[in-house]
Amino acid sequence: MALLQIYEPGETPAPHEGDHDVAVGIDLGTTNSVTAVSVDGTPEVLRDEDGQALVPSVVAYAPDGSPIVGGLAKNLLAMRPDSVVSSIKRLMGRGIEDIKTVAGHLPFTVEPDDEGGSRMVRLNVGGHRLTPVEISGHILTALKERAEEVLSREVTRAVITVPAYFDDAARTATKDAARLAGLDVLRLVNEPTAAALAYGLDKEAEGLYAVYDLGGGTFDISLLRMEKGVFQVLATGGDAALGGDDFDHAIAEHFLKDWTGETPGAGAVKQAIATAREVKEALSADDAGTWELALGGESQTFSLSRAEFDALIEPLVARTLRICEDVLEDAEVTPDAVKGVVLVGGSTRVPLVRAKVAELFGREPLADIDPDEVVAVGAALQAEALTRGSDTLLLDVTPLSLGIETMGGLTEKIIPRNTPIPVAKAQEFTTYQDGQTAMAVHVVQGEREMVDQNRSLARFALRGIPPMTAGAARIRVTYAVDADGLLTVSAREETTGTEQSIEVKPSYGLSEDEMSQMLYDSMKHAKDDMTQRILAEARVEAGRAIGAVRAAVGVDGDLLSDDERAEIEALVGAAEAAVAGTDRDAINAAVEKLEEGTREFAEKRMDRGIRAALRGVEVERLDKATRDREEQQDETQKKAEAGD
Amino acid sequence: MQATADGAAKPETQAAADERIVQACWSCQGPVVSGEPFCPSCKAVQAPGQADHFQRLGVARGFEVDTAALEKAYFQLQRQLHPDRFATRTTREKTLSQQQATSLNDAYETLKDPLKRSVYLAHLMGLDVLKEGCNALNDPVILMEAMEMREALADAETAEEVGDLTRRAQGDIADCEAELADAFHGTDLDRIGTLITRLKYLRKLADETRFRRAQMRGRA
Numbered sequence: 001m002a003l004l005q006i007y008e009p010g011e012t013p014a015p016h017e018g019d020h021d022v023a024v025g026i027d028l029g030t031t032n033s034v035t036a037v038s039v040d041g042t043p044e045v046l047r048d049e050d051g052q053a054l055v056p057s058v059v060a061y062a063p064d065g066s067p068i069v070g071g072l073a074k075n076l077l078a079m080r081p082d083s084v085v086s087s088i089k090r091l092m093g094r095g096i097e098d099i100k101t102v103a104g105h106l107p108f109t110v111e112p113d114d115e116g117g118s119r120m121v122r123l124n125v126g127g128h129r130l131t132p133v134e135i136s137g138h139i140l141t142a143l144k145e146r147a148e149e150v151l152s153r154e155v156t157r158a159v160i161t162v163p164a165y166f167d168d169a170a171r172t173a174t175k176d177a178a179r180l181a182g183l184d185v186l187r188l189v190n191e192p193t194a195a196a197l198a199y200g201l202d203k204e205a206e207g208l209y210a211v212y213d214l215g216g217g218t219f220d221i222s223l224l225r226m227e228k229g230v231f232q233v234l235a236t237g238g239d240a241a242l243g244g245d246d247f248d249h250a251i252a253e254h255f256l257k258d259w260t261g262e263t264p265g266a267g268a269v270k271q272a273i274a275t276a277r278e279v280k281e282a283l284s285a286d287d288a289g290t291w292e293l294a295l296g297g298e299s300q301t302f303s304l305s306r307a308e309f310d311a312l313i314e315p316l317v318a319r320t321l322r323i324c325e326d327v328l329e330d331a332e333v334t335p336d337a338v339k340g341v342v343l344v345g346g347s348t349r350v351p352l353v354r355a356k357v358a359e360l361f362g363r364e365p366l367a368d369i370d371p372d373e374v375v376a377v378g379a380a381l382q383a384e385a386l387t388r389g390s391d392t393l394l395l396d397v398t399p400l401s402l403g404i405e406t407m408g409g410l411t412e413k414i415i416p417r418n419t420p421i422p423v424a425k426a427q428e429f430t431t432y433q434d435g436q437t438a439m440a441v442h443v444v445q446g447e448r449e450m451v452d453q454n455r456s457l458a459r460f461a462l463r464g465i466p467p468m469t470a471g472a473a474r475i476r477v478t479y480a481v482d483a484d485g486l487l488t489v490s491a492r493e494e495t496t497g498t499e500q501s502i503e504v505k506p507s508y509g510l511s512e513d514e515m516s517q518m519l520y521d522s523m524k525h526a527k528d529d530m531t532q533r534i535l536a537e538a539r540v541e542a543g544r545a546i547g548a549v550r551a552a553v554g555v556d557g558d559l560l561s562d563d564e565r566a567e568i569e570a571l572v573g574a575a576e577a578a579v580a581g582t583d584r585d586a587i588n589a590a591v592e593k594l595e596e597g598t599r600e601f602a603e604k605r606m607d608r609g610i611r612a613a614l615r616g617v618e619v620e621r622l623d624k625a626t627r628d629r630e631e632q633q634d635e636t637q638k639k640a641e642a643g644d
Numbered sequence: 645m646q647a648t649a650d651g652a653a654k655p656e657t658q659a660a661a662d663e664r665i666v667q668a669c670w671s672c673q674g675p676v677v678s679g680e681p682f683c684p685s686c687k688a689v690q691a692p693g694q695a696d697h698f699q700r701l702g703v704a705r706g707f708e709v710d711t712a713a714l715e716k717a718y719f720q721l722q723r724q725l726h727p728d729r730f731a732t733r734t735t736r737e738k739t740l741s742q743q744q745a746t747s748l749n750d751a752y753e754t755l756k757d758p759l760k761r762s763v764y765l766a767h768l769m770g771l772d773v774l775k776e777g778c779n780a781l782n783d784p785v786i787l788m789e790a791m792e793m794r795e796a797l798a799d800a801e802t803a804e805e806v807g808d809l810t811r812r813a814q815g816d817i818a819d820c821e822a823e824l825a826d827a828f829h830g831t832d833l834d835r836i837g838t839l840i841t842r843l844k845y846l847r848k849l850a851d852e853t854r855f856r857r858a859q860m861r862g863r864a
């Protein structure tokens with residue numbers, strides 16, 4: 001077994017990744033979801049027997065609570081409105097107070113908060129109490145199962161895309177949903193960035209590009225520079241509650257305004273919206289049409305022309321254009337500097353959208369990759385890059401400013417929007433009262449000056465500050481955003497070292513307890529899954545340790561006597577044997593023994609290293625020696641393998 | 645890849661070699677010169693270390709920076725150190741790569757922007773320009789200029805007028821940066837401080853003119 005492979009820095013395929021499972025890319029959309037997989041740089045969208053790639057993001061709940069996802073659920077939408085959920089993405093990471101503004105047409109009863117825990121919305125769907133995270137988790141579970149069926153192999157890892165404009169709470173909610181579905185999220189990638197990746201790699205696009213992404217429920221615009229395998233997001237903007245759904249609502253409202261019968265109920269509204277969607281799709285090709293709307297026992301006929309449709313949605317399209325202008329402004333770029341505009345999302349099929357985008361940028365937009373599939377394709381490419389290694393570099397930014405509440409309810413920005421991630425920034429604060437022993441930290445996201453106009457992400461308190469006069473304490477608050485765009489906040493009193501750190505989660509997320517309960521409930525083999533994960537982690541760690549020792553022997557093997565070398569070889573052999581097995585404790589024990597058994601050798605190596613440094617030996621020469629020895633070692637290993 | 649790895653690692657090597665602090669690699673326990681992003685023996689990613697932004701990106705310390713070379717060094721290092729390269733590695737490696745990439749972003753964002761670069765460089769020279777820029781608010785010339793520009797902005801009624809002010813501010817910014825480059829060749833910290841303050845408010849003004857134009861567009 002060729003366990004010892006030393007990779008150059010930056011080329012780091014995992015040593016223990018078998019081919020038993022494959023990482024997929026998932027575009028978890030408001031209206032539809034798409035899964036794709038990439039093998040050897042060739043992405044492929046997964047389709048069902050009918051050639052359909054789009055899985056409606058609709059979940060129907062049977063009386064016993066078991067979920068049905070996709071086309072079948074969509075067909076039940078009108079018949080059983082109380083137990084079918086659509087467009088759940090709009091509620092991801094939302095609190096009860098957001099519901100009124102976000103989900104104007106929500107036909108579900110919102111359950112009240114409980115046990116003072118999280119403020120996440122809970123819906124009553126056909127008598128079942130469900131969070132958006134669970135509902136999204138059910139969609140992801142279905143996508144995972146479908147992918148496993150099509151690929152005939154296990155799928156446990158995925159890149160999942162999110163709107164660039166998703167805030168921290170919505171991103172965390174998406175990651176939690178994946179966890180419920182038994183998917184390990186390799187990375188959350190922004191939808192427009194994924195689309196750019198697909199275009200850049202497939203069409204070899206280079207230069208400044210704008211990605212205009214109008215989906216079912218979200219709008220994103222990202223400006224990227226693409227060059228020689230580097231995808232650098234310069235600025236991004238959007239609206240997490242603006243999409244094709246709003247077009248449907250505008251049409252439905254227009255129809256219902258003229259409705260002469262009884263006031264329509266929830267089911268009727270859903271029916272009207274379903275008809276409105278047909279109208280939208282038809283008018284994207286035709287100039288006019290007539291539709292029959294049957295609500296309750298009544299039926300009425302409506303007609304609509306393309307011009308009337310355009311007039312209905314014009315204000316919504318104008319909103320997207322305003323955001324485009326702001327993003328260009330932010331990046332200090334004029335529209336004519338943009339080399340191409342990529343259209344993403346089913347709603348970009350609407351002719352008015354295309355025309356307006358073309359007008360703003362002064363060029364015909366690109367749609368050569370199916371706007372419904374391009375995001376999943378990009379996600380699949382990134383999933384392969386993350387698991388198999390790649391030379392492509394994706395550099396993304398934070399979509400919204402992250403700040404902290406200061407005196408008077410003002411927001412102080414700590415990380416401004418469009419800052420490249422990962423990023424960490426710290427700010428010092430002080431106490432304002434004599435003897436103050438605690439400080440409240442209120443984390444907010446958004447561009448407004450007043451805290452209450454921004455999104456509240458979390459609150460926590462730093463306690464145990466020693467009593468001092470006002471202004472004497474030095475409290476350092478650090479915001480760190482990782483490559484998934486997720487925020488961690490820590491606060492530390494500098495003179496005593498009192499520290500508090502939280503992952504920004506509690507406010508709208510699920511608590512760990514809720515999470516484990518849901519994991520327990522949702523996974524048939526929750527325990528197996530956990531064991532598998534722990535075993536996989538132990539193997540990765542063992543692989544690292546074995547590789548490190550092998551490399552050390554390769555570089556400084558001359559420090560070892562024959563006996564010592566044999567002893568280390570034996571320990572390595574034992575560790576390898578343990579890795580081949582499935583006993584996690586045995587693997588960890590073997591790794592521990594290996595590390596103990598090489599301690600003396602490590603000391604000798606350090607001695608030599610320090611002496612070399614003192615003597616002024618050029619590190620470059622050490623480097624060269626390393627390389628030479630690696631080659632030698634490869635030889636030795638080949639011989640050893642041949643000898644097996 | 646070999647060439648890339650070497651090319652990017654070299655400046656770090658030289659910066660750190662001056663101090664020649666040898667530490668044990670966390671993974672293979674072998675010797676690593678501090679500041680090296682990777683262990684020379686086992687290639688494990690290391691902690692970012694204490695290098696300054698110039699050392700980290702391997703460019704000469706000074707106000708005048710070859711932005712193309714800066715960007716190239718940044719991309720090269722990110723290619724090796726970005727968390728995307730460590731998605732399937734151990735937790736420790738993921739954490740270290742995130743710290744490395746964070747330090748790189750910090751260094752690059754600071755050095756690519758003339759204002760941030762000048763504040764940082766002044767800080768390295770022992771001058772801390774305050775956030776609010778009060779160092780030279782008592783400078784009458786700057787005060788006059790600021791008041792005059794602000795009045796002009798308040799009086800501007802059309803997008804064209806505001807656009808003119810943007811261009812004027814941009815011209816002043818270019819002049820100020822040229823003066824700063826000259827000042828940084830010397831050691832007159834007072835002059836450097838004054839120029840940084842002026843650059844700060846000019847930039848703020850330019851932002852305000854852009855904001856104002858966006859507002860006008862919003863109304864239209």
